[in-house]
Amino acid sequence: MHHLVLQSIPQIFYLAGIFIAFFSSFLIMGKAKKVMADYVLAVWFMIIGLHLIFFMLIWSEAYLKFPYFLGIEITFPLIHGPMLYLYVLCLTGSAPKRPIWLFHMIPVFSIYLILVNFFLLPSNEKINIYQQGGGAYKMLRIYIKVLIVLSGIVYVGLSINAIRKYRNKISGLYSNTEKINLNWVYYLIAGIALIWFAVILKNDLLIFSLVTVFIVVAAYFGISRVGILDYQIQETKEFTEDPIGTSPLPNSKYEKNFAGEETIQNIHSRLVALMDVDKIYKNPELNLNYVAKLLDVHPNILSQTINSIENKNFYDFINSRRIEEFKRIAMLPDNAKYTILSLALESGFNSKTSFNRNFKKFMHSSPREFLKSHKVDME
Numbered sequence: 157m158h159h160l161v162l163q164s165i166p167q168i169f170y171l172a173g174i175f176i177a178f179f180s181s182f183l184i185m186g187k188a189k190k191v192m193a194d195y196v197l198a199v200w201f202m203i204i205g206l207h208l209i210f211f212m213l214i215w216s217e218a219y220l221k222f223p224y225f226l227g228i229e230i231t232f233p234l235i236h237g238p239m240l241y242l243y244v245l246c247l248t249g250s251a252p253k254r255p256i257w258l259f260h261m262i263p264v265f266s267i268y269l270i271l272v273n274f275f276l277l278p279s280n281e282k283i284n285i286y287q288q289g290g291g292a293y294k295m296l297r298i299y300i301k302v303l304i305v306l307s308g309i310v311y312v313g314l315s316i317n318a319i320r321k322y323r324n325k326i327s328g329l330y331s332n333t334e335k336i337n338l339n340w341v342y343y344l345i346a347g348i349a350l351i352w353f354a355v356i357l358k359n360d361l362l363i364f365s366l367v368t369v370f371i372v373v374a375a376y377f378g379i380s381r382v383g384i385l386d387y388q389i390q391e392t393k394e395f396t397e398d399p400i401g402t403s404p405l406p407n408s409k410y411e412k413n414f415a416g417e418e419t420i421q422n423i424h425s426r427l428v429a430l431m432d433v434d435k436i437y438k439n440p441e442l443n444l445n446y447v448a449k450l451l452d453v454h455p456n457i458l459s460q461t462i463n464s465i466e467n468k469n470f471y472d473f474i475n476s477r478r479i480e481e482f483k484r485i486a487m488l489p490d491n492a493k494y495t496i497l498s499l500a501l502e503s504g505f506n507s508k509t510s511f512n513r514n515f516k517k518f519m520h521s522s523p524r525e526f527l528k529s530h531k532v533d534m535e
Contacts, residue, residue: 170212173368175369177205180375193246200239204371223279226286227271231264233304237311244315248322265302271300315345328459330507331442331474340377354449426451438475440506444470475514478504486532496523529532
C-alpha cells in the first residue's frame with residue numbers, strides 16, 4: 157500500500173502538469189488581443205503537454221499498449237530551449253524570420269532522420285530495445301543526452317543575452333525604465349535552467365514537479381501579459397511621439413553616414429538649451445522620440461549626438477541632468493521642509509528606487525550621505 161501511494165505521487169504531478177499545460181494553451185489562444193509571443197507560448201505549452209504525455213507512457217509502462225509512439229518523445233527536450241529563446245525574442249521585439257528560426261530545429265529533424273529505421277521496426281522489437289535500455293541505440297541515446305544538456309546551456313545563455321540587449325536598447329530610448337519589469341523573464345529562464353539541472357540529476361519526480369510549477373508561473377504572466385510585453389505596447393502607444401502620442405519606436409541603430417561635426421555640435425547646443433531653459437528632463441516619461449521632435453531632428457541623429465559628445469546614452473544623459481537638478485534644489489534653504497523623495501520626484505524621477513540607483517551611479521554616494529556632507533538636514 158505504501159509503495160502504491162509513493163507511486164501515485166509523481167502520477168498526480170504528471171497529470172496536473174498535462175492538464176495545466178493544455179488548459180493554459182487554450183486560455184492564451186482565447187485572449188482577445190494576441191501578439192506573436194502569445195502564439196509562441198501557446199504552442200510551447202502544447203509541446204510541453206505532449207512531452208508529459210509521452211513521458212507518462214514510458215514511466216507507467218503504458219507504452220506496452222502503445223508501442224507505435226515509442227521514439228517520438230526522444231527529441232522533445234531539444235525543443236524547449238529554442239522555444240524559450242523564441243519566446244524571449246518575441247517579448248523583446250526581436251523575433252527572427254521563420255526560415256532563420258528553422259535552423260534551431262536542425263538537431264530535432266536530424267535525430268528523427270537517424271531514427272527512421274527504429275520507427276519502421278515491429279512493435280515487439282521496439283519494446284525490447286526500450287526494455288534493454290537502448291540496445292543498439294544505446295550510444296545514440298547517450299549522445300542525445302549530452303546534446304540536451306548542451307542545448308539547455310546554450311539557449312539559457314542566448315535568452316539572457318537577448319534580455320541584456322533589450323535593456324541596452326530601451327536605455328537609448330527612455331529616461332525612465334522602472335515600469336519595464338524584466339524580473340519575471342529571468343525567473344522563467346531560471347526555471348528552465350533548474351529543470352535542465354534536474355535532468356542532469358536524472359530525478360524524474362523533481363523534473364516534472366519543476367515543469368508543473370514552471371507552467372503555472374509562465375501561464376500566469378503569459379495570460380495576464382504582465383511586465384515587459386505589456387510595457388512595450390503601452391510605451392509604443394503613449395510616449396513615442398509625445399507623452400500621449402502614437403508614433404512607432406525609432407530604429408535604435410545609427411544611420412550609416414555620420415551626420416557631420418558641425419551638425420552634431422549644432423544639435424547639441426540646442427539640446428543643452430532645451431535642458432537648461434525648459435528643463436524638459438522633469439517630465440518622468442520623457443523619451444528620445446519626443447526630444448527629437450522638439451529639436452526637429454531624426455531620433456538616430458539625436459542619439460548619435462548624445463553618445464558622441466556626452467559619451468552617454470539617452471537614459472544616462474537625462475538622469476544625470478535630473479541628479480544635477482536635485483542637487484540644486486536640495487541646497488536651497490526654502491526646500492529644507494520637503495522630503496528627499498519629493499524633491500527627487502520634482503527633478504523628474506518616477507520612483508525612489510530609480511532615484512537612489514542613479515544618484516549612487518553618478519555621485520558614488522547615497523543622497524542622504526551627500527546632503528550630510530553638505531550640512532543639509534532633510535527628511
